[in-house]
Amino acid sequence: MSVRAVITGTGRNLPPRVVTNADLEKLVNTSDEWIRERSGIVERRWVETGTGSSDLAVEAARQAIDAAGIRKDDIDFIVAATLSPDYYFPGIGVLVQSELGLPNIGALDVRNQCSGFIYALSVADQYIRAGTYKKILVVAAEVQSTNLDFTDQGRDMAVLFGDGGGAVVVEAHDSADGRGILSTHLFCDGRFASELWMEHPSPKYNPTFSMEMITERKTFPRMDGRRVFINAVERMPEAVLAALAHNGLETKDLSLVIPHQANDRISLMVMKKLQLPEERIVRNIQRYGNTTAASIPIALDEVVREGRLKNGDLLALTAFGSGFTWASALIRW
């Protein structure tokens, strides 16, 4: 009997500090109306200084481990996705391992930005299919509020991003009941790297970190919003259709789709292109903003705890982001 990777537990961790669009109006030359119309976002969460993405990941991981009904010592590998690690190095995987008090298991950091969770899940899936590990903790967390450009130059991004963390436990199960991750599809087009990026600090230059980088405001994230939008609305549905075709399934078979919560207008376009009714697409960006790699596991935890997924349901995850990278995962729940 072949082995499948099954998500057996989920968790999420949103910092308690709520930042509304009205709060942002005091910091940025923007308006509640502009933010709602262009992105659907009403509020987001920001950490207090001193909280890193590893801290957000740890609490989400504890919840996922509890939900899976396993002991933390049963975890035999960690995959961690973030674009905002606590430190330049090491990554957050080792910090999560240490904070959870896990034995000397391996921890791998994934750097695929908004697509990071699906890339991380694909790694877990492959290790489980290969028989290398049996119980893998996948975490994704971001702290983005501490490096936003509140001038007019950066206001397009400053209003979109939020902080948060999510986690899942992925376990090896025999495939007899058909449950588990059916496939993951990963894509990228590095020609667009500079369309959505944070250019500095950069070891490519000497010194890595200079006053010029700061005065030229190159240490903040930047994007060409329109180009991101145009590509996101094509690539996410394409990735879902590739997954369905690979498994001999159709859009009508989908019970639920969780798109990366980049922007509500993007999610609505994905819904339209896949010809899905509104109740089959998960949208929570209104409350959390864009939490990059964490957005999918946060949304997944919400739908699981709300009872919106039943055994046998077909779930698609899809993401698009910096790189450009994009991806999908198809899961029989």
Ligand code: ACO
């Ligand atoms: N508040 C008020 N005005 C703003 C703001 C703001 N926060 N940000 C930009 N503007 C202004 C612009 O300066 C521009 O002014 P101008 O016409 O005087 O030049 C005006 O609003 C309109 O700007 P547009 O770029 O035309 O606005 P658009 O309708 O394209 O919306 C947006 C901008 C929301 C960024 C859109 O391009 C978008 O959704 N892009 C997708 C990007 C995205 O979701 N990124 C998330 C990160 S990546 C990811 O997760 C996939």
